[in-house]
C-alpha cells in the first residue's frame with residue numbers, strides 16, 4: 001500500500017511539472033522573443049468613390065471608328081424649295097411618289113416638290129415617262145424597280161416570283177411559265193436586291209427586346 005505522504009508529494013510534483021510545461025508551451029506576447037514576419041498589409045476600406053480602371057485608360061482600337069474618322073460623313077443634302085405653280089393646265093397624273101434620279105439635279109431623291117410631270121408613253125410602251133422640270137431630264141416610272149427595262153408583262157414576273165416564294169424550284173417554275181431558267185434566276189436575284197434594300201431602309205434603329 002502506498003503511503004499518503006508519498007502520494008501527496010507525487011501529486012505536487014505532477015502539478016508543478018504541468019505548470020512548467022504550460023508556461024513553456026503557451027504563446028505569450030511578453031515572453032515571445034522570436035522575430036516576427038512582415039506585418040500583413042492593412043485591408044483597404046471600402047469607399048463609394050469610383051476610380052477608373054487602369055486597363056481602360058486608352059480607347060480600344062476599332063476598325064469601324066478608324067474608318068469613320070478617316071472618311072467623315074458628308075453633310076445631309078438641303079431640301080430644295082417646291083416648284084412654283086405654272087400657267088399650264090393642272091396635272092392629272094400623280095407624280096408625288098416619284099423622284100428625279102439624275103445626278104447633279106438639286107431635286108434628286110426628293111418627293112412631292114412639284115418638279116415632275118408626265119410625258120406620255122414612249123414608243124407606245126406600257127410604262128409612263130416622267131420629266132424633271134429642274135434638270136429637264138427624262139426617265140421612266142419604273143426607274144429603280146424590278147420592272148425597269150423588261151418587256152414582259154408585270155403579271156408574269158409577279159407570278160414567277162410568287163411561285164419561287166412558295167418553294168417551287170427555279171427549273172420547275174421555268175417549265176410552268178415557259179420561261180428560260182436563267183431569266184427566272186435573274187428575276188430572283190433582282191428581287192432579292194430590292195428586298196434587301198427595302199429591309200435596310202425600313203428595318204433599322206429598332207430597339208427590340210424580343211424577336212419572334
Ligand SMILES: [Zn+2]
Pocket residue numbers: 100101102105106107108132133134135136137
Ligand atoms: Zn432633275
